[in-house]
Amino acid sequence: MSAQTPPTLLKLAMQALLRDETLDMSALDKLPMVFFPALFKEALTGRHTTTVKAMVAAWPFPCLPVGALMKTADLETLQAVLAGVDTWLQRKFHSRRGKLQVLDLRKKHHEFWSIWADAEDGDCSAETLDEQQVVKALPRYALRQHLKVVADLWLMYCLNEKQACFLHWAHQRKGSIQFCCMEMKIWALPVYVIREVLNVFHLEYIEELELNMLSWDLLKLLQLTPYLGQMRNLRKLLLASIFKTVFLIGNRTTDREEKCVRNFISQFSKLNCLQHLSMNGMYFLRDHLKQVLGCLMAPLETLSITSCNLSQSDLNSLSECPKLFQLKHLDMKHVGLTSLDLRPLQILLENVADTLQSLDLKACWISDSHLTMLIPALSKCSQLANVSFYDNYFSMHNLRKLLQHTANLSKMNVEQYPAPLECYDELGYISTERFTQLCAEEIDRLRAIRQPKYISFATLICSRCGERSVYGQGLRLCVCQQR
Ligand SMILES: [Zn+2]
Numbered sequence: 318m319s320a321q322t323p324p325t326l327l328k329l330a331m332q333a334l335l336r337d338e339t340l341d342m343s344a345l346d347k348l349p350m351v352f353f354p355a356l357f358k359e360a361l362t363g364r365h366t367t368t369v370k371a372m373v374a375a376w377p378f379p380c381l382p383v384g385a386l387m388k389t390a391d392l393e394t395l396q397a398v399l400a401g402v403d404t405w406l407q408r409k410f411h412s413r414r415g416k417l418q419v420l421d422l423r424k425k426h427h428e429f430w431s432i433w434a435d436a437e438d439g440d441c442s443a444e445t446l447d448e449q450q451v452v453k454a455l456p457r458y459a460l461r462q463h464l465k466v467v468a469d470l471w472l473m474y475c476l477n478e479k480q481a482c483f484l485h486w487a488h489q490r491k492g493s494i495q496f497c498c499m500e501m502k503i504w505a506l507p508v509y510v511i512r513e514v515l516n517v518f519h520l521e522y523i524e525e526l527e528l529n530m531l532s533w534d535l536l537k538l539l540q541l542t543p544y545l546g547q548m549r550n551l552r553k554l555l556l557a558s559i560f561k562t563v564f565l566i567g568n569r570t571t572d573r574e575e576k577c578v579r580n581f582i583s584q585f586s587k588l589n590c591l592q593h594l595s596m597n598g599m600y601f602l603r604d605h606l607k608q609v610l611g612c613l614m615a616p617l618e619t620l621s622i623t624s625c626n627l628s629q630s631d632l633n634s635l636s637e638c639p640k641l642f643q644l645k646h647l648d649m650k651h652v653g654l655t656s657l658d659l660r661p662l663q664i665l666l667e668n669v670a671d672t673l674q675s676l677d678l679k680a681c682w683i684s685d686s687h688l689t690m691l692i693p694a695l696s697k698c699s700q701l702a703n704v705s706f707y708d709n710y711f712s713m714h715n716l717r718k719l720l721q722h723t724a725n726l727s728k729m730n731v732e733q734y735p736a737p738l739e740c741y742d743e744l745g746y747i748s749t750e751r752f753t754q755l756c757a758e759e760i761d762r763l764r765a766i767r768q769p770k771y772i773s774f775a776t777l778i779c780s781r782c783g784e785r786s787v788y789g790q791g792l793r794l795c796v797c798q799q800r
Contacts, residue, residue, distance in 0.1 A: 330352065331352070331355060331356050331359050334348075334352075334356060334368075335356070335359060335360060335363065335365055335368060345371055345372060345375035346375060348375075350377045350378070353372065353376065353377055353378070354429070354430065356368075356372065357369070357372050357376075357386075358386060358430070360372060361383070361386050361387070361390070361394060362386070364391070364393065364394055366393055366394060366396075366397035367397075369394065369397040369398060369401060370397045370398075370400045370401040370404065371401065371404075372401065373397075373398055373400075373401025373402060373404070373405060373417075373420075374401045374402075374404035374405045374408065376401075376405070376416075376417045377416060378416060378417070378429075379416050379417065379418045379419065380417075380418065380419040380420075380421060380429060381417060381419070381420050381421065382421040382423075382427035382429050382430065383398055383420060383421065383422060384421055384422040384423040384424045384425065384427075384468070385421075385423075385424065385425060385426055385427040385429075385430055386430070387422070387424060388424050392478055392479050392482060395479050395482060395483065396482065398420075398422075399482075399483070399486050402420060402464070402466070402494070403490075405417060405464070406464070406490075406493060406494075417464060418463075418464060418465065419464075419465045419466075419467060420464065420465070420466045420467070421467045422466065422467060422468040422469075422483070423467060423468060423469045423499070424469070425469075463494070463495055464493075464494050464495070465494070465495045465496075465497055466487070466494050466495070466496050466497070467497045467498070467499070468483065468496070468497075468498055469498060469499060469500040469501070470498050470500070470501045470502065470503070470514065471500075471502045472502065472503045472504065472506055472510075472514070473502070473504045473505070474504060474505050474506070475506070476506075476510070484513070484514060484517065487517045488513065488516075488517055491516070491517050495519055496517050496518045496519060497518065497519055497522035498518045498522060498523055499522060499523065499524045499525065500523075500524065500525045501514075501518075501523055501525065501526050501527070502525075502526075502527040502529075503527065503528050503529070504527075504529045504531065505529065505530065505531040508533075508537045508540050508541070511528075511541065512540065512541070512544075515541070515544045520544060520547040520548045520549075521547060521548065521549050521550055522550065523548045523550065523551055524550055524551060524552045524553065524590075525551070525552065525553040525554075526548065526551055526553070526554050526555070527554075527555040527557075528541070528555070528556050528557070529555070529557040529558060529597075530557065530558045530559060531557075531558050533558060533559050534559070535559060535574065535577060535578070535581075535600075535601060538556075538559050538581065539577050539580075539581060542580060542581050542584060545581070545584040545585075545587075545588075546584040546587040547587075548587075548588065549587060549588065549589055549590070550589075550590050551588050551590060551591055552590050552591060552592050552593065553591075553592065553593040553619075554588070554591060554593070554594055554595070555595040555596075555597070555621075556595070556596050556597070556599060557595075557596075557597035557598055557599075558597065558598045559598065559599050559600060559601065574601075578601045578605060579605075579608065582605060582608050582609050582612060583608075583612060585609060585612035585613065586612040586613075586614060588614065589614045589615060590614075590615060591613065591614065591615060591617070592615060592616070592617060592618045592619070593617070593618055593619035594609075594613075594617055594619065594620055594621070595619065595620075595621035595622075595623075595648075596609075596621065596622050596623075596625065597621070597623045597624055597625075598623070598624040598625065599625055600625075600626070602622065602625045602626075602627070602631070603625070603626050603627060603628055603631065604628050604630060604631065605631075606622070606627065606630075606631035606632075606634050606635075607630065607631065607633075607634035607637075610634050610635075610637075610638040610640065610641065611634075611638070613638070613640040614640075615640070616639075616640050616641075616642070616643040617640055617641055617643070617644060618643065618644065618645045618646065619644070619645065619646040619648075620641060620644055620646070620647055620648070621646070621647075621648035621649075622648070622649055622652060623648055623649065623650050623651050623652065624650075624651040624652070625651075625652055626652075626653065627652055627653075627654075627657070629657050629658060632654075632657050632658070632659070632661045632662065633661045634661075635661050635662060635664075635665045636660075636661035636662075636664035636665050636668070637661075641665060641668070641669070642668045642669060642672075643669070643672050644665075644669045644672060644673055645672055645673060645674045645675070645700075646673075646674060646675045647665075647669070647673060647675070647676050647677070648675070648676075648677040649677065649678055649681060650677045650678065650679040650680055650681070650705070651679070651680045651681075652681055653681065653682055654678075654681040654682065654683050654687065655681075655682045655683065655684070659683070659687045659690050659691060660690065662691065663690050663691055663693075663694045664694075666691065666694035666695060666697075666698060667694045667697065669698070670694065670697040670698050670699065671699065671700065672700060673698045673700060673701055674700050674701060674702050674703065674728075675701070675702060675703040675704070676695075676698070676701065676703070676704050676705075677703075677704075677705045678704075678705065678706055678709065679705045679706065679707045679708055679709075679733070680707065680708035680709075681708075681709060682708065682709060682710065683709045683710070684709070684710045684711070685710070685711060685712050685714075685715045688709070688711055688715050688718075688719060689715060689718075692718060692719055692722050692723075693722070695719070695722065695723055696722040696723055696725070696726075698726065699726065699727075699728070700728055701723070701726050701728060701729060702728045702729060702730040702731070703730055703731045703732075704723075704729070704731070704732055704733065705731075705733040706719075706733060706734050706735055707733050707734070707735055707775050707785075708735060708777060708778075709735050710735070710738060711734070711735055711737060711738065712737060712738045712739065713737040713738070713739045713755060716734060716735075716737050716759065717759065717762070719734075720734075720759060720762070720763050721766075724763060724766040724767055725766075725767075727767070729767075729769065729770070730770050730771060731770070731771045732769060732771065732772045732773070733772075733773050733774075733775065734772075734773070734774050734775075735774065735775065735776075735777075736752055736755075736756070736774050736775060736776045736777075736786075736788075737755055737774075739751065739755060740752040740755060740776065741776075747776045747779075747786060747798070749786070749792075749794060749798055752774075752776065752786065752788060753788060753792055756774040756788035757788070759774070760772060771789070771790075772789060773787050773788065773789030773790075774787070774788045774789070775787045775788075776795070779795040779796075779797060779798075781795075781797050782795050782796040782797050784796055786798055
């Protein structure tokens, strides 16, 4: 629209309505439905909180995806929306306007606004816009009897004032409103706060849960055990940083601890939809991976076990679990495999040869003999697109063998290999010249067979500056090598 274009009748009407501070429910009840979306947008972005409150209470459509408009909204605007819901709840008689079923606070694009924006732009007449079209855009949890409030929660370290305001409001209304959260991320909050949050929401709606405790002990995690089992539609679960600080007598694990761990893990058998499982720094996984995998109800797409201390029996369970045979992503970085027999990993790779797309074995500290065992299976993983082998001990000879045997993997995109052992001197310091020469040679050899896209070789992390030298698109040396 150019600067000269006169405002449409709709715009003029909206401006008049927004100027009217006395706009109340009875006036809104008479307002044609087609005015609502555009007027609400204007009221919200212009922070006309009285109008926002009145419009929420009189909203004539089944869904109000207000979160899509609130990406930068302030506390006052949120309070106005929530106050509008309160008024809606208090209205004894819901006229034709009283159709609101879902208030969606998720800050995601919502088709509802696009449909109405098209209508305003004249792509179709607002008057003829079929309400069915809007209803069709509603998610599956809508179109039911009681008001649902949908929100995604990302609570990092502490609650900000808008989160605190919403949760306080929700806590007081959990009897009259159904609160649903599809995506919940909680980092480093006290366990009593997490329990309060979980008590507000209907847990069966949670599809993605990330609990990063930043050094929690098992006792705290156990307080969440009853909640986990209720999340029956959980597709994605990430648990991180559970340390051992309780139950320990000397070096012996007590029976009580064992019982608690088993009880926690047994909840996994209630997660019928789980497809992506990530466990980072979970000390109690040692000697319990078999139980975890045995509890899986659906085939996993992603298995991520990182910074964990696994036993041989844990590793063995990887080759025995049919629920892993369709894995697309396997991440075992920072799991020390040096002293383990990798045959089960080899078997797993053979089993997932048709599906595996990414493999991360960074910092597993494996050596040539391990690599030799894995190469035949790796060469069959036809879908592999991303691999990382940084921080392992491979000689030039075996690294070359790996590259030759995986040269036919046409989908390969990002490849990260460790600098061959021959690049280090007797004291473990890198020889920049040798590093550059050997890596350049290897990339040239590979180019003769296929075109690598993002290939890099990296040294171990330098003990002096904490960085690594990387040879990829060019040479990037660690800070001390640059001097
Ligand atoms: Zn350095």
